[in-house]
Amino acid sequence: MPADQTPVDQRTGSTAESGTRRGQRDAAAAALADVPTEPGAAKPDPILVADGVVRQFGGLTAVDVGHVEIQRGAITALIGPNGAGKTTFFNLLTGFDQPDHGTWSFDGKPLSGVAAHRVARLGMVRTFQLTKALSRLTVIENMRLGATGQRGENVFRALFGSIWRSQENEITERADDLLARFQLDAKREDFAGSLSGGQRKLLEMARALMVGPEMVMLDEPMAGVNPALTQSLLGHVKDLREDGMTVLFVEHDMDMVRDISDWVIVMAQGKVIAEGPPDAVMGDQRVIDAYLGSHHDAALTEEEEEAIIVEAEEALARERAEKEESS
Numbered sequence: 250m251p252a253d254q255t256p257v258d259q260r261t262g263s264t265a266e267s268g269t270r271r272g273q274r275d276a277a278a279a280a281l282a283d284v285p286t287e288p289g290a291a292k293p294d295p296i297l298v299a300d301g302v303v304r305q306f307g308g309l310t311a312v313d314v315g316h317v318e319i320q321r322g323a324i325t326a327l328i329g330p331n332g333a334g335k336t337t338f339f340n341l342l343t344g345f346d347q348p349d350h351g352t353w354s355f356d357g358k359p360l361s362g363v364a365a366h367r368v369a370r371l372g373m374v375r376t377f378q379l380t381k382a383l384s385r386l387t388v389i390e391n392m393r394l395g396a397t398g399q400r401g402e403n404v405f406r407a408l409f410g411s412i413w414r415s416q417e418n419e420i421t422e423r424a425d426d427l428l429a430r431f432q433l434d435a436k437r438e439d440f441a442g443s444l445s446g447g448q449r450k451l452l453e454m455a456r457a458l459m460v461g462p463e464m465v466m467l468d469e470p471m472a473g474v475n476p477a478l479t480q481s482l483l484g485h486v487k488d489l490r491e492d493g494m495t496v497l498f499v500e501h502d503m504d505m506v507r508d509i510s511d512w513v514i515v516m517a518q519g520k521v522i523a524e525g526p527p528d529a530v531m532g533d534q535r536v537i538d539a540y541l542g543s544h545h546d547a548a549l550t551e552e553e554e555e556a557i558i559v560e561a562e563e564a565l566a567r568e569r570a571e572k573e574e575s576s
């Protein structure tokens with residue numbers, strides 16, 4: 250078959266990946282073929298293993314994960330209704346929040362109590378939605394900040410110190426390579442807040458890759474992205490797998506989950522209630538109940554995206570005005 254034809258997969262109705270993207274998908278599917286479809290199932294080659302991870306907020310138990318394993322080199326989707334604890338679980342695993350109980354290891358290394366930037370440097374990184382502070386930094390500044398595995402603007406300022414300078418060339422080169430790969434090179438000097446919804450998502454992903462991670466955790470990577478760009482974003486996620494990375498992502502759009510994941514884990518009320526291959530899990534009555542029984546997050550509308558951008562621009566203008574006043 251000629252390489253430029255992309256046939257439609259009869260079973261899923263989705264467009265099959267080109268030959269270059271198939272290798273790891275087929276390998277992941279083969280590796281997971283014999284894994285039982287049950288919560289907490291052991292994987293043949295887990296990169297992440299979590300045990301008894303509990304996080305309470307006052308009287309509310311946001312996360313209560315008994316046992317979960319994430320297969321290396323695969324794309325795993327974490328789905329569940331709004332408030333299921335998905336984001337909190339991401340924050341716990343990556344050191345941005347501390348659990349009340351529990352242990353977990355990444356690549357065999359225990360991670361409980363390890364600070365977020367060290368977790369990132371050990372190879373496990375999560376994306377963040379562009380905050381107001383990050384919107385006021387340029388695209389290339391955001392990328393440099395990504396190299397530290399940290400997220401705050403204060404950290405960025407501190408970076409102008411000596412460690413920063415000693416690594417600058419290498420970091421800038423890496424940043425420019427990634428910007429080219431994500432088609433953001435023309436936006437290099439633009440404020441992140443001026444990017445479109447889809448470009449922000451690309452930047453969030455590119456930024457996370459600055460630490461050269463083995464595992465990337467994406468929290469709603471397609472939220473607020475127009476349909477024309479989702480295919481391109483999905484392609485980038487598949488490329489991460491093709492480059493040998495492990496991906497764990499939260500997504501509400503079931504068509505996308507079906508299209509790109511090798512394995513699906515379902516959370517509800519803090520617990521893992523089901524897991525398995527996409528087709529099996531999405532036909533599971535408990536999953537349907539969990540979804541249909543409660544409201545789930547809607548993606549940001551274009552208006553909401555616009556409001557965020559306007560807010561970022563206003564914040565920028567205020568900052569410039571303050572600077573002028575003080576000089």
Ligand SMILES: Nc1ncnc2c1ncn2[C@@H]1O[C@H](COP(=O)(O)OP(=O)(O)O)[C@@H](O)[C@H]1O
Nearest residue numbers: 306309311329330331332333334335336337338
């Ligand atoms: N910082 C916090 N303080 C209090 N409650 C929180 C906090 N973060 C999350 N929660 C609560 O924990 C539950 C899980 O939230 P979250 O992890 O954001 O769910 P999801 O990402 O699956 O939508 C929700 O009931 C939410 O209101």
Ligand SMILES: [Mg+2]
Nearest residue numbers: 335336337468
């Ligand atoms: Mg969430």
